[in-house]
Amino acid sequence: MMRPVLAIALTTFLSSCAQLAGLVGGGQTILIEPDVSEAILVSVPALRAQGYAVPSARVGSVTTWRTADSATFSFDRGVIVSTRGLGDDLMGADVRQSIAASTGGAGDWAPRINGYMNGEYQSYFMTFQCRRSATQSEQVVLGDRTVAATRITETCVNDERQIENIYWRNGNGVMVKSRQWVSSNVGYMETERVIR
Numbered sequence: 001m002m003r004p005v006l007a008i009a010l011t012t013f014l015s016s017c018a019q020l021a022g023l024v025g026g027g028q029t030i031l032i033e034p035d036v037s038e039a040i041l042v043s044v045p046a047l048r049a050q051g052y053a054v055p056s057a058r059v060g061s062v063t064t065w066r067t068a069d070s071a072t073f074s075f076d077r078g079v080i081v082s083t084r085g086l087g088d089d090l091m092g093a094d095v096r097q098s099i100a101a102s103t104g105g106a107g108d109w110a111p112r113i114n115g116y117m118n119g120e121y122q123s124y125f126m127t128f129q130c131r132r133s134a135t136q137s138e139q140v141v142l143g144d145r146t147v148a149a150t151r152i153t154e155t156c157v158n159d160e161r162q163i164e165n166i167y168w169r170n171g172n173g174v175m176v177k178s179r180q181w182v183s184s185n186v187g188y189m190e191t192e193r194v195i196r
Helices: 002-023 096-102
Strands: 040-044 049-059 062-067 072-076 079-084 092-094 110-117 123-142 145-157 162-169 175-183 187-193
Touching: 040 062, 049 072, 079 096, 079 175, 096 110, 096 123, 096 145, 096 162, 123 162, 123 175, 145 175
Parallel strands: none
Antiparallel strands: 040 049, 040 187, 049 062, 062 072, 072 079, 079 092, 092 110, 110 123, 123 145, 145 162, 162 175, 175 187
16 A cells, blocks of 8 residues: 555656756756747856746836746846845846847946845845946847847956946947846846747
């Protein structure tokens, strides 16, 4: 009688492990392009994770995008302000400086504050000094299309690290591609607009 119960428990456990491995990129990568008019492709190289996300909410200038496995990424005019479902998530951020930098303004150093929560549910913050360090025009490949964009590099530093966020905006000011730092364990997240 014990063997069937053990077999059912083991099968359930292994099935859960397979699902978890697929979430963090340990399994085979299968990307199904969503059948919607607006989507982004999100990649997190440090987690070996990649997937499509579609808009799930808009509040003011902030759009929240959701993947099929319910990870969410919120952007204010293309700049990351929070994540959920990655583990070491960005709980919130004051990105006024980064928005100004990514739209071609704010060349001087200014603060950026990222909020996190540790394993004991205690908040902590990382403060950076950031500025736009480079701007150049280039052609960006998005899927099977090439788009003219302005590449804007933002350099942020504090006592522990230096990061570089890179934003590509098209002629209409839309963020078509980005590489943005999320947290110590997640590292950089890359996004690309899906152009139909």
